[in-house]
Amino acid sequence: MAEGNLFAQRRDAFFQAMSARDPKAVAVISSAPVAIRNNDVEHDYRQDSDFYYLSGFEEPESVLVLQANGRKVTMFVRPRDAEREVWDGARAGVDGAVSAFGASQAFAIGELASKLPGLMEHAERLYYRVGRDRSFDEKVFSALESIRRTKGTRDNCPYEIVDPGSILHEMRLRKSDGEIECMRRAASITKEAHIAAMRAAKPGMFEYELEAILLETFRKRGSPRVAYGSIVGSGPNATTLHYTANTRKMLDGELVLIDAGCEVGFYASDVTRTFPVNGRFSKEQRAIYEIVLAAQLAGIDAVRVGSTNEHIHRAAVEAVTSGLVRIGLLSGSVTELIEKEKYKPFFMHGTAHWLGLDVHDVGRYKSAGAARPLQPGMVTTVEPGIYIAENCTTVAPEWRGIGVRIEDDVLVTEHGPDVLTRGVPKTVDEVESTCLAS
Numbered sequence: 001m002a003e004g005n006l007f008a009q010r011r012d013a014f015f016q017a018m019s020a021r022d023p024k025a026v027a028v029i030s031s032a033p034v035a036i037r038n039n040d041v042e043h044d045y046r047q048d049s050d051f052y053y054l055s056g057f058e059e060p061e062s063v064l065v066l067q068a069n070g071r072k073v074t075m076f077v078r079p080r081d082a083e084r085e086v087w088d089g090a091r092a093g094v095d096g097a098v099s100a101f102g103a104s105q106a107f108a109i110g111e112l113a114s115k116l117p118g119l120m121e122h123a124e125r126l127y128y129r130v131g132r133d134r135s136f137d138e139k140v141f142s143a144l145e146s147i148r149r150t151k152g153t154r155d156n157c158p159y160e161i162v163d164p165g166s167i168l169h170e171m172r173l174r175k176s177d178g179e180i181e182c183m184r185r186a187a188s189i190t191k192e193a194h195i196a197a198m199r200a201a202k203p204g205m206f207e208y209e210l211e212a213i214l215l216e217t218f219r220k221r222g223s224p225r226v227a228y229g230s231i232v233g234s235g236p237n238a239t240t241l242h243y244t245a246n247t248r249k250m251l252d253g254e255l256v257l258i259d260a261g262c263e264v265g266f267y268a269s270d271v272t273r274t275f276p277v278n279g280r281f282s283k284e285q286r287a288i289y290e291i292v293l294a295a296q297l298a299g300i301d302a303v304r305v306g307s308t309n310e311h312i313h314r315a316a317v318e319a320v321t322s323g324l325v326r327i328g329l330l331s332g333s334v335t336e337l338i339e340k341e342k343y344k345p346f347f348m349h350g351t352a353h354w355l356g357l358d359v360h361d362v363g364r365y366k367s368a369g370a371a372r373p374l375q376p377g378m379v380t381t382v383e384p385g386i387y388i389a390e391n392c393t394t395v396a397p398e399w400r401g402i403g404v405r406i407e408d409d410v411l412v413t414e415h416g417p418d419v420l421t422r423g424v425p426k427t428v429d430e431v432e433s434t435c436l437a438s
């Protein structure tokens with residue numbers, strides 16, 4: 001029941017925050033919808049992160065209703081069904097929702113329409129995320145309308161609909177020790193996967209062969225799934241930021257960029273490494289790599305309490321810009337080049353994003369219009385890159401088609417940055433010796 005207590009503690013914290021504005025507030029949070037892949041085949045199911053965070057419940061077609069008044073937890077779930085369970089596996093059912101998941105009461109999902117109005121009335125505020133699932137919106141709106149139209153309850157209909165993210169996403173942004181533990185484990189499996197791919201890569205192999213090695217490591221070490229589609233981009237594909245086809249043959253003398261991570265306990269890792277297919281960086285590849293590495297280390301150094309994501313990005317941009325000036329790909333004053341964003345054709349994305357249950361995790365980056373200060377327990381990526389397109393005519397041909405990104409996951413602590421993904425080879429020497437070890 002240790003797990004159950006964790007989710008109950010989160011619900012308690014959520015209840016407390018809800019009650020502060022309206023002691024009778026109600027929250028309605030639904031599971032992720034099932035997505036059809038083709039014909040009668042579904043995409044692999046993954047629970048919605050908000051729903052999972054508060055319930056620990058992984059089954060689809062489920063709804064969580066939290067009433068601040070009396071801290072009542074109502075769950076709607078798929079009922080037990082011996083015939084369906086033969087096909088799809090066991091269900092917790094209505095009784096299981098109470099006994100194993102801590103609901104105060106539970107009903108079959110088919111009873112949602114008849115029960116929801118009664119659960120929502122009397123609240124001034126309804127916490128519900130409008131627009132995420134249009135067909136579920138319809139159910140909530142119908143329940144609201146039914147309260148408004150019914151004599152005797154119409155005076156008790158919520159006036160305000162508030163995004164539960166205003167509470168929940170702030171909670172999710174600062175990780176507990178247990179959450180950090182999951183993230184360390186995801187990081188450790190991801191480290192092994194990247195090392196295995198570095199060791200295996202050879203000229204003539206296909207990108208998908210490295211993808212297969214990553215997936216094999218993730219699954220063999222117990223991760224249920226990737227945290228996002230793995231990117232294995234060789235040669236010019238490394239300059240396409242969201243390349244996931246992974247179909248190209250990798251050639252001697254090229255770099256390959258792998259951006260891949262897995263989940264543990266629903267928590268993500270997000271790691272990028274770039275390495276030579278043949279194990280040795282060329283002069284130009286190494287020059288670009290060293291600049292990105294310096295930028296990444298400067299970015300990591302900025303992951304400190306009170307600093308901001310903007311500081312992290314600024315540190316990376318300064319290192320990238322001065323590096324590009326040093327090797328002659330940009331010319332002029334570094335300050336001016338930064339002001340005029342001349343680095344952007346080579347480094348066009350941000351440096352940091354929150355990481356947690358979602359790879360691009362929830363939580364605002366700004367507070368009252370200003371970048372929000374980092375606090376202990378937040379986890380951010382640090383991932384600068386330099387991408388020189390194959391058709392970039394502003395640089396000499398030997399630089400073209402080089403793409404490098406280096407990405408780690410970093411926990412903010414009182415004692416400075418804690419790199420959860422440390423140990424994934426990163427210096428030129430570490431990368432080369434890992435690639436050349438078989």
Ligand code: GLY
Nearest residue numbers: 228259270359383
């Ligand atoms: N893998 C997605 C990202 O780095 O943001």
Ligand code: MN
Nearest residue numbers: 270381383407
């Ligand atoms: Mn990332």
Ligand code: MN
Nearest residue numbers: 259270271407
């Ligand atoms: Mn990534």
